[in-house]
Every structure is written in C-alpha cells, then in structure tokens.
Amino acid sequence: MSLIETTDLYKTYTIGDVSVHALQGVSISIERGEFVAVMGPSGSGKSTFMNILGCLDKPTSGKYILDGIDVTATNLSKLAGVRNRKIGFVFQGFNLISRTTALENVELPMVYNHTPSGQRRKKALEALEAVGLSQRAHHMPNQLSGGQQQRVAIARSLVCDAPIIFADEPTGNLDTKMSIEVMDLFTRLNKEMGKTIILITHEPDIAQYAGRLVTFRDGQKVSDEVRK
C-alpha cells in the first residue's frame, strides 16, 4: 500500500458569495521513500493540496489515506496526533518559536507526545547533530542565520521519527548558498534515512533535487513525471 493515497480530492472555499474551487479532483499516490516536488503558479492549488496532505486542513470531498489512516474520516483532535507521529513540517518562514533555544524548539514536538524529558533532550540533540547544528543547540532563533534556522526546523521535523517531511518553499527566504545546503540536507535525509519528502517550490532548480515532479494548474494535477 502507498504511504499517501488520495482519490478525487476537492476543496471549495466560500468567501461571501464567491466560491473558489481550490482543488478539483486530485488523485495521487506517493510511495515510501519518494522525493516529490510539487510545482505550479500561485493560485494553482498546490498549497491547498499541501495543507490537506499535511493534515492541517480537510478536503470538501474525496478520500485521503495516510499510512493506512483514513484522514478524511478522522476528527481534528486525532489529526494532531497524526501530524505529530507521521509528518514533519518545514516552512518557508522557518516558524521557530522565538525566545526559545534551538534545542527547546526541536524538543517541542516530543512535549506533545509526552516523551519523558531525559529522552527528549537526547533525541533533540541527536536530531541537531544530524543537521550539523549541535554547536548551536543553546542559541535563540534570532542568533542564527536563515540557513541555520531552517536546519533547526528540519531537525524538529525529524525528531518524532515521522516518515514524511512536508517542506513548503523551504528555500524561499534563503540565498543560493544556503538553499544548496538545505537541499543537500533534504537529499541526504531522503537517501540515508529513507524519509519521504514532499517539497513545494516555484523554483525549477530547487525542484531538480526531487526524483518526481508534480505540476498543478487551476486546482488540478497537470503533469506527474518520474525522473531517472
């Protein structure tokens, strides 16, 4: 069975009298260990798609099975647990919690699954080690460069051993050199740790890192190609 399996996803937002059809029947299946880049112009529905895959939002209709869990039939409070165990998020704006050290940021997902504090510290340090930031464990986010902050966010996405990492424009706020560092890190996580990575980007060079490229337009999947 595929890790991610969606069938005919629809999402319609109603703002006042206007209905926006953000997704219009998207079916996709993603296997364990894939590195998928999702591209498309703004308004193409790729972010909506991403939010639904990330269990942050629910589709208006359609079915979504994540690692055997029927997400569309699961209530919101259970979804928090699904996000915690199955998914790691990396955002464009890093989304670290300010006034909180890198280490504490990385520990946070484990606070919500009630991991004992000793084990939390140990796993957080390991994750920081994996992204090459163990020296910066006690720095605050504002004492770190953009690339370092993004690596802390990646460490946070690893720490609960979630099989999937969702990266939403992870290099959007980074310069070329830092972007390369971050993308190399994703590649390594994909190759060495077998993480399934789903990356949203509008930059073709960034999409090059992925093994599979899915393109969206007007709420529909218009192309889906696997590269050698």
Place this chain on the structure above:
Amino acid sequence: MIDTLLSVFRISLKAIMANKMRAALTSLGIVIGVAAVITMLAVGSGTQQSMNERFARFGTNILYLRQPWDLDETISSPEDVTMDDVRAIRRVEDVVSAAPYISSGFSVKYGYTSTSIDVLATDTDIFKTYDWEIASGRTFNEHEVDTYAQVAVLGDTVAKTIFNDLDPIGKTVIFNEIPFTVVGVMKKSGQGGWGFDMDEGTLIPYTTGKVKMDTGWKSTSRRALDQVIIRVKDINTIEETKEAITNTVRNTHKIHPLAKDDFQLDDMASWIEQAKAASKTMGILLGVIGAVSLLVGGIGVMNIMLVSVTERTREIGIRMAIGATSADIRLQFLAEAVTLSCFGGLIGVALGVGIALFVANHAENIPAQLSIASIFISFGFSAATGIFFGFYPAYKASKLTPIDALRYE
C-alpha cells in the same frame, strides 16, 4: 504527566518573562486584591481574638447605665443619672455593687514632673465591681468619700511615670492646682476597659471630684454622673436583673409608665455586638476591596491573555502543526493566566503579610493576627482568578484551526 505540566509551566514562565513590565502591571490588581484579603483576614481574626481577651478579663457580669448619647428627641427633659440611682440600684436583688463613674483628663504634677492622666471619680464600690488589685498602700474608704477627702489611688503606669523608683504612698500630687495625697497604687491590670484604663489612670472619691474640681468636669449638672458601673452576681439571670434595674431607675426618674426610658442600660453582650458589628463592617469593607481588586485584576489578566493569544496566533499554528491538540493549547494559555495571577498572588501575599505584621506591631487600635490559613486562602483566590479569567482566552486560542493560525500575519 508531571513532566508535561513542568514543560507547560516553563513555557508559561518564558512567555511571561518576555513581557516583564506588562506582566507586572497586569498582576497589580491581583497583588492589591490578595494583599487586601490577607489584611482583612488578619484584622478580622485579630479583632476577634482581642475582643475575646477583653471580655474574658472583664467578665460579662458588668452592666453600664448612662444617659444615651443619641437621646430620643421625644424625651423633652431627661433626668440625669445621679447618686440617687446608684443607691436605688444597690438595693436591687442580685446586684453586687454599683459604682458612680465620672471621668476626665487632667494634668498631674509632682515636683517638676508632670503628665496627663485619666481621672476617674468614683466611690468604694468600684473596688468590688472591677477585679483590680492593690499593689501598695490601700484603697480610699467610705469615710474619705463622705468627707470629700483629697486622696488618690494611682494606676501602675502613672505611678512609675511620676515617681520613678520613689515610694508614692503619702506623697502629695497636684491635679489642676488641687493637692491630693496618694494612698495607694494599683497592680498592673493590662489593657483596661471601655474608655478607662486603670494603668494609665487615677481614682479619686467622686464627692471630692464633684465638689472641688467642678470646673474640670464636662458635665453641666453638679449631680450628674457619666455612668454607673454595676456588677451582678449571676450571669444566667442577667436579663431579669436588667429588668429590675430598669424598673428601679424608671422609678427614681419618675417616668410615666407609657413614656420611654431616658437612660440606657448596656451589658457586655451589647458591647460585644457593637464591637462585632464594627469589626464586621471593616471586614466587609476590606473584603469588598479585595473582591473588586481581584475582579479588576482578573479582567486585566483576561485582557492581556486575549492580546497574547492574538499576538501569538502564528505560534499557536506552529504548535498545532507539530502535534499540539486543542487541549494542549488550552492548557498552555490557561497555565499562563494562572502563572501570571499566581505571580501577582505571591507578591500580594508578601505585601499582605507585610501590612498585617506592620499593623500588628504598630497600630495599637487595630489588632491583626496573621494565620497560615489566610495566606493559603488568599493565594488560592489568586489562582482561582487566573483559572476563571484565563479560561475564555485559552478557549479562544484552542478554537483556532492550524491552517488559519499559520497563515496569520
């Protein structure tokens, strides 16, 4: 579980420390509320205790007869309370003693030493009425009362102030130009009674006071007494005795059977009622201040928590994205509100304890007694305020959807 709570608490502390000034101002209302509650409880229990002590010392078998201070307007010509009443009361069954009581402040001189004292003009019945004990010398006797003798019995503090180590017995002191011979000194009695403190005062025969020191007394009538102090034998029949005394005095005052009393007869019970009412009023006042402060403080906490929820919407989104449930978020903000108000509560406890101790040590008229229970009670109030007023902001935060929260700029 404890681990999680500790983490939640640490996060709360961090959020609060990020805005120290704001936290301090927000908790000010709680600080005042808690301090007021502690002070209220301390003054309340202190007053209660000091009343109990006083009544225990005085006994409850003492009655006070006087003309009312707030005399009924319908009584056109009230009779003064006089020695005629005293003599009549002494014949009432179950009355042990009845002493005339006229008091005034005087300056007293001996050599170059002078001080001001309360002088109580009375007769020998006073020694049967109150449980005062003589320390040296003797009390004045009936013969001295009858002959307008210029003799005085000094209180303990007065004797020490005027005479230091000298033996006062037989010495002559001057009250308002009139010489008196000291015949005795009383033992220290501790805090005195209502209006007259024996330690700080001096006793003289009422006859001498009335005739020779007339200009010094407040009373317009030469015969009028301030009060009559009556001791009854049996506390259980005090109501009957009071009735008998009332009838006797109505008789000497020749009051028409349908007319109202032109005098007032109080026992300790009515004093207790008055004192209790006064301390209750004070307690209610402080309680209201405490409640209003806690209310205002609580609203302040709620306000700042609502601001905090809005400011940190994005943070809420992040937390939800990485696995926080609505319940986690609610707990988080509730913990912050409680931490904030408990912080105020702690300072309030410190302030309240400080005030209560200060009052206990420095304000003689307001007894205060601090109890551990009152500290816990008032601290509990601050925590409860945090929970009550923190709930709505926390609920609001928990109702956010992760996607809206993450999008919030």
